[in-house]
Every structure is written in C-alpha cells, then in structure tokens.
Amino acid sequence: MKSSMISRLIWALPIACIAPLTWASNQTLVFCSEGNPEFLKPSLNTNTTSFDVTEQIFDKLVTFEPGGTQVIPALATRWTVSPNGLEYTFHLRRGVKWQSNALFTPRRDFNADDVLFTFERQWKRDHPFYTVTSAKHVYFNDVGMPEVLASLQKLDDHTVKFTLKQPDAPFVANMAMSWAGIESAEYARAMRQAGTPEKIDQAPLGTGPFQLLRFEKDVALTYEAFAKHWAGRAKLDRLVFDITPDAGQRWAKLQSGACHVMAYPNPADLPSMRDDPRMAVMNQTGLNVGYVAYNLLKKPFTDVRVRRALNMAINKRRILRVIYKNTAVPAINPIPPMVWSYNREVEDDVFDPVAAKKLLVEAGYPAGFSTTLWAMPVQRPYMPDAMGVAKLVQEDLAQVGVTVKIDSPDWVNYVSGMQAGEHDMGILGWTGDNGDPDNFLNTLLGCTSLKGHNVAKFCFAPYDDLVKKAKVSSELDERARLYHRAQAIFKSQAPWFTLAHTVQFKVLRAEVQGFVLSPSGRHSFDGVSLKP
Incomplete structure (x- = not known):
C-alpha cells in the first residue's frame, strides 16, 4: 500500500514561518x-x-x-x-x-x-x-x-x-x-x-x-x-x-465549548442535540450517495452474476434502519433523486438470499467464496458508521456462503488504496461537487476515471459511450435521455451495491x-x- x-x-x-499563536x-x-x-x-x-x-x-x-x-x-x-x-x-x-x-x-x-x-x-x-x-x-x-x-x-x-x-x-x-x-x-x-x-x-x-x-x-x-x-x-x-475522528468525542467537545461546529454527528445523538438549547441543528438533503464498490479487475467480481447475487443478498433496509437511523433514503441509482436526469423507472435490487444463492451456483460458486471488504475509519456525509455497515454486510453474505474479512486502513491510505485497486470490495461514497450528473456518472464510473474515483474499475463501452455523448451535448433534454439510459445499464451491470442518499446534518453552538x-x-x- x-x-x-x-x-x-x-x-x-x-x-519560522508563522506568528506566535495567541487566543x-x-x-x-x-x-x-x-x-x-x-x-x-x-x-x-x-x-x-x-x-x-x-x-x-x-x-x-x-x-x-x-x-x-x-x-x-x-x-x-x-x-x-x-x-x-x-x-x-x-x-x-x-x-x-x-x-x-x-x-x-x-x-x-x-x-x-x-x-x-x-x-x-x-x-x-x-x-x-x-x-x-x-x-x-x-x-x-x-x-x-x-x-x-x-x-x-x-x-x-x-x-x-x-x-x-x-x-x-x-x-x-x-x-x-x-x-x-x-x-x-x-x-x-x-x-x-x-x-x-x-x-x-x-x-x-x-x-x-x-x-x-x-x-x-x-x-x-x-x-x-x-x-x-x-x-x-x-x-x-x-x-x-x-x-x-470519533463522533462521540466531537459531540462531547461541542457540549463543553471546546468546539463551536462539528462535522458528521452520529444519527443516534440527533435527538439529544435537538433538545439542547445551547445547540442549533441544521439539515439539508444531501447531494450524495453511499455504496459498496466491487473491484471488477479481481475475480470473482469480473462476473456480473456474482455482483448481482451479492446485491440481492444484502439487506439494504436493515442497514438504513440500524445504521442510518432513518436519516437516509435507499439509493437505487448512482445519482441522488434531486439531480436532474434521475431515472425513476430503474428498479432497485430485491433482497432475496435464495435467488442470490442460485445465481452464485450458476456462476460456478456453489460453496461461495472468501473475500475482503474495506470499511473506512472515518465518518462521511454519506456514511455515519462504515464498520457497522461492514458487519451487517458480512452477516448477510455469510448466509449465502460468502466469507467476508473486514479491513480498515487509515483514511489517507484507504482512499489511495481503493483508487489503486487494492481492495476486493470497499465501502465508499460521493458528495457531488457541482450538481451536474456528469460529476457522478462520469467522474465515478467513466473509463477515464479508472486511476482515480472509479474505484469499481468499471469500464463498459455501452455505458461509457452514453456519458461521453452527454458530456459534449449542449441540449439538456438530450443529455437527460442519455443519462437515463446510462443509469439503466449501470443497474444491470451492478458495479456497486447502491446503499443510501443521506440528509446532511451540521451541529453548531x-x-x-x-x-x-x-x-x-x-x-x-x-x-x-x-x-x-
């Protein structure tokens, strides 16, 4: 690494470069x-x-x-x-x-x-x-x-x-x-x-x-x-x-007055934060997506049947209830619903462990397989507790014969390691930079991003051609049509397990x-x- x-x-x-610090x-x-x-x-x-x-x-x-x-x-x-x-x-x-x-x-x-x-x-x-x-x-x-x-x-x-x-x-x-x-x-x-x-x-x-x-x-x-x-x-x-790094410690510092603003509160603490007259809790629908990326350069994730099987084996609703405490909506597409060109006709993966196991047998893995799942060591706007998510995914995949080992490198090496393709599966996500679909569909999943943010290493020509055509078009309606088709292809190819779009919270004194x-x-x- x-x-x-x-x-x-x-x-x-x-x-020598700075002035003495006074408070x-x-x-x-x-x-x-x-x-x-x-x-x-x-x-x-x-x-x-x-x-x-x-x-x-x-x-x-x-x-x-x-x-x-x-x-x-x-x-x-x-x-x-x-x-x-x-x-x-x-x-x-x-x-x-x-x-x-x-x-x-x-x-x-x-x-x-x-x-x-x-x-x-x-x-x-x-x-x-x-x-x-x-x-x-x-x-x-x-x-x-x-x-x-x-x-x-x-x-x-x-x-x-x-x-x-x-x-x-x-x-x-x-x-x-x-x-x-x-x-x-x-x-x-x-x-x-x-x-x-x-x-x-x-x-x-x-x-x-x-x-x-x-x-x-x-x-x-x-x-x-x-x-x-x-x-x-x-x-x-x-x-x-x-x-x-710890959300509980950030909250304690905010309560004591050691901090004035805190990032990424623990969803479980939000009720007490709202009840504290010394605090203001701000919230806004997040321009984000959380997901589990499969590394398409490594077996068995080169087989789309394996990716689809795992998507059916993970209980998304349980993760949203247990980890997100109902502060998020299920992610279906790689872009959030608030982004123009969102395809509402795409259907989400059905939670069906029996069907998942049958598909693994069809793919040549009747006894399952062993793999690793990276879980980030920090909170993100789209991910309040990656280790908690990883443990639930680990439990779900065990039911279909897939043994998962959880790793959690430090945050800087986590990001660079996933970009380098060192993971098998990895929990990550994205907060949009500019409100344009290209910032999700191309930056995260385009062939030109394979050495960067495309941590799934997904390069599929029918998909990539659509997002590239949309990028150069000046017609909004045409871009939307192309992005609609790209989202349907994304879902069928399953490079990610799409997890959640969160509401972002900020707590300040x-x-x-x-x-x-x-x-x-x-x-x-x-x-x-x-x-x-």
Missing part, C-alpha cells in the same frame, strides 16, 4: 473536523475532509453561490463562451493580493500567469511542477480535462482563454470545484530557484480568506484571517480545525452566526462570526 503523504507534510509549516480574541472559532487532509495542495485531494482544509486558503476563478450550485464570479469577474462552445475567455479580477510567509513575499498581484501555472502543472507532463509532491492529479483527469483541453492562452495580464477540443457541458461548473484552486506562479518560481519546489505544497499560500499557520497531524490545523482578501477580511480572527450549509457538504467559514 502507498505510504501516506501526511507524514511528509506535518513539518511543512516551520515555526485573546473571542473571534476564534474551533471546528471539530473528522480527519487529516490528504494534501495541502487542492489539485491532489479527493475528499471533502481535504477540500475543507484547502478551501479556506485558495480561491478559484469561479465559485458556487453560498448554499447552492449556481456558478458565480470569484477570481474571474466574468467569462464569455464562443458560439461553438469551444472557447472560454475569463476576465480576471484586478488588485487581488497573495498571502506571504517567511519563505516568500509576493512582489505582484494575482494575474494570468498564476492561472496558466495552476492548470499546466496538472496537464503538461514536461512541466517542472507536474511531479512535485505527486503526479496524480485525480480530479483534473477524472473530469476529463486532458481529453477536452486543446490550449490555454494568456491574452494579457488579466485575460485567459481556454480552448477545447470538443464542447464540454459542465466545463464552467467543473472550474468552480475545489480542485481548481489557483496557485502562485511567482511563489513556485522562487521555491524552485531555492531548490525546494515542494515547499509551495507544504507551506501553501493562496488568495483565500484564511492563511494556514500550522498543521499538526492528528491534532489540528490553525489559520488566521487574511487581512488583504479581495472580498474583505473574514469576520473571524482565527480558525482552528480540531481533528477528532448557538453563538455561531452566518454558517451556511453547502449541498456538497463543504465547510466554509469566511462569512461566519461568533456572538460576543
């Missing part, structure tokens, strides 16, 4: 987070935990409106699209300042060079920063940028043009996602000249509302407000991510003001303050 990059990042912010201000908010980030560089990250960390530091060209998926200006004040849908011209905001540290003091404002640097280091294999920290630019690849991007030009210091090889319907929405955080070309050049190019990813500097001061693995990340942020200084002076729920489950704090 791949070694964790975190061990190489914890020294990233030496004491005199009452505008210090502590967020009880659930885990360590994978990286401090946005384009290398693949999960919400990590993007929560980098979203505070880096701005994008465009972003999503608070609480929604409508794309609005950020580092670009406006953009235009050519009539043929192949040229996207972004007009950049002037006067945007960069953060600084003891390693680097910027001599200029944000400009087009930074945009070119950010995307070319992910795109061009001969770029001097392509392999710095990691050459695995998962999101850039999984949203299809290498296939769709023809050129990127600097027209002047405040104008850039992306030229595409073919139309790409979700292009602008993809640019609003967290992976596209803009980095400083000047900082990169300075660190390369100093012989330490990796420093730009270990001591990150952005244009965002908060600057990272310190990261201690398994302990905390500490930020301070960036006074020169182009949208105005954040209301908070300090922001701390208190890394607390009553003194927290201005916190807005995000459909993508992100935690943003630039508009948040604490009542005195």
Whole structure:
C-alpha cells in the first residue's frame, strides 16, 4: 500500500514561518473536523475532509453561490463562451493580493500567469511542477480535462482563454470545484530557484480568506484571517480545525465549548442535540450517495452474476434502519433523486438470499467464496458508521456462503488504496461537487476515471459511450435521455451495491452566526462570526 503523504507534510509549516499563536480574541472559532487532509495542495485531494482544509486558503476563478450550485464570479469577474462552445475567455479580477510567509513575499498581484501555472502543472507532463509532491492529479483527469483541453492562452495580464477540443457541458461548473484552486506562479518560481519546489505544497499560500499557520497531524490545523482578501477580511480572527475522528468525542467537545461546529454527528445523538438549547441543528438533503464498490479487475467480481447475487443478498433496509437511523433514503441509482436526469423507472435490487444463492451456483460458486471488504475509519456525509455497515454486510453474505474479512486502513491510505485497486470490495461514497450528473456518472464510473474515483474499475463501452455523448451535448433534454439510459445499464451491470442518499446534518453552538450549509457538504467559514 502507498505510504501516506501526511507524514511528509506535518513539518511543512516551520515555526519560522508563522506568528506566535495567541487566543485573546473571542473571534476564534474551533471546528471539530473528522480527519487529516490528504494534501495541502487542492489539485491532489479527493475528499471533502481535504477540500475543507484547502478551501479556506485558495480561491478559484469561479465559485458556487453560498448554499447552492449556481456558478458565480470569484477570481474571474466574468467569462464569455464562443458560439461553438469551444472557447472560454475569463476576465480576471484586478488588485487581488497573495498571502506571504517567511519563505516568500509576493512582489505582484494575482494575474494570468498564476492561472496558466495552476492548470499546466496538472496537464503538461514536461512541466517542472507536474511531479512535485505527486503526479496524480485525480480530479483534473477524472473530469476529463486532458481529453477536452486543446490550449490555454494568456491574452494579457488579466485575460485567459481556454480552448477545447470538443464542447464540454459542465466545463464552467467543473472550474468552480475545489480542485481548481489557483496557485502562485511567482511563489513556485522562487521555491524552485531555492531548490525546494515542494515547499509551495507544504507551506501553501493562496488568495483565500484564511492563511494556514500550522498543521499538526492528528491534532489540528490553525489559520488566521487574511487581512488583504479581495472580498474583505473574514469576520473571524482565527480558525482552528480540531481533528477528532470519533463522533462521540466531537459531540462531547461541542457540549463543553471546546468546539463551536462539528462535522458528521452520529444519527443516534440527533435527538439529544435537538433538545439542547445551547445547540442549533441544521439539515439539508444531501447531494450524495453511499455504496459498496466491487473491484471488477479481481475475480470473482469480473462476473456480473456474482455482483448481482451479492446485491440481492444484502439487506439494504436493515442497514438504513440500524445504521442510518432513518436519516437516509435507499439509493437505487448512482445519482441522488434531486439531480436532474434521475431515472425513476430503474428498479432497485430485491433482497432475496435464495435467488442470490442460485445465481452464485450458476456462476460456478456453489460453496461461495472468501473475500475482503474495506470499511473506512472515518465518518462521511454519506456514511455515519462504515464498520457497522461492514458487519451487517458480512452477516448477510455469510448466509449465502460468502466469507467476508473486514479491513480498515487509515483514511489517507484507504482512499489511495481503493483508487489503486487494492481492495476486493470497499465501502465508499460521493458528495457531488457541482450538481451536474456528469460529476457522478462520469467522474465515478467513466473509463477515464479508472486511476482515480472509479474505484469499481468499471469500464463498459455501452455505458461509457452514453456519458461521453452527454458530456459534449449542449441540449439538456438530450443529455437527460442519455443519462437515463446510462443509469439503466449501470443497474444491470451492478458495479456497486447502491446503499443510501443521506440528509446532511451540521451541529453548531448557538453563538455561531452566518454558517451556511453547502449541498456538497463543504465547510466554509469566511462569512461566519461568533456572538460576543
């Protein structure tokens, strides 16, 4: 298994780089987070935990409106699209300042060079920063940028043009996602000249509302407000991510006042949280899906009959009742019902252990088989207790002769290991980034995502052709028809056991003001303050 990059990042912010920490201000908010980030560089990250960390530091060209998926200006004040849908011209905001540290003091404002640097280091294999920290630019690849991007030009210091090889319907929405955080070309050049190019990813500097001061693995990340942020200084002076993997401990810290906001409460604790007058419980239908992925590169999961048999052998309703405590609805398709183009004619797998056993006999496994199931060690928006789910799946599959061993690698290696195909079966899920079906159907299940988010290693031409055609179509009705057909094929091929779409909950102390729920489950704090 791949070694964790975190061990190489914890020294990233030496004491010389930061100011002494003081806690005199009452505008210090502590967020009880659930885990360590994978990286401090946005384009290398693949999960919400990590993007929560980098979203505070880096701005994008465009972003999503608070609480929604409508794309609005950020580092670009406006953009235009050519009539043929192949040229996207972004007009950049002037006067945007960069953060600084003891390693680097910027001599200029944000400009087009930074945009070119950010995307070319992910795109061009001969770029001097392509392999710095990691050459695995998962999101850039999984949203299809290498296939769709023809050129990127600097027209002047405040104008850039992306030229595409073919139309790409979700292009602008993809640019609003967290992976596209803009980095400083000047900082990169300075660190390369100093012989330490990796420093730009270990001591990150952005244009965002908060600057990272310190990261201690398994302990905390500490930020301070960036006074020169182009949208105005954040209301908070300090922001701390208190890394607390256990939901019970996060709740205890929230009750004691050690934290102000907590991620991913245990569903069983929600009644007492709602009854506590010191707390506010926020909820919103989640743009998410939880699932069990079968690794289609490994036997016996290469046989669709085995996958269908296991889907019939698992009691989904019991999992929703016991683990989710009725805070979720059964997942049938790989996209949630709130996403346009959801196919309501697709029927869910029937729980039928007898039929499952017959199908295993037909597939050549009359005595069953042995396999492993990975269960994540952290809570996610779509998965309150992966180990609990794994044990129920283990019990159900034992009834049809399948012996399951449960493994639970640490979270960073869990994600990278599943992307590398080290699992047999694995519990995972997804929170949508932009509200477009492509963000689920292509990013998670397309052939171009086999080395990234497509952890089932599902590459089926009849399915892939449909999602690729939908991606380049500018007609919403046509895209919906193609996605309807793709969902039916997905269900018949059964690369996943689709499990649940959850309601997302956030619990915060009553003194927290201005916190807005995000459909993508992100935690943003630039508009948040604490009542005195």
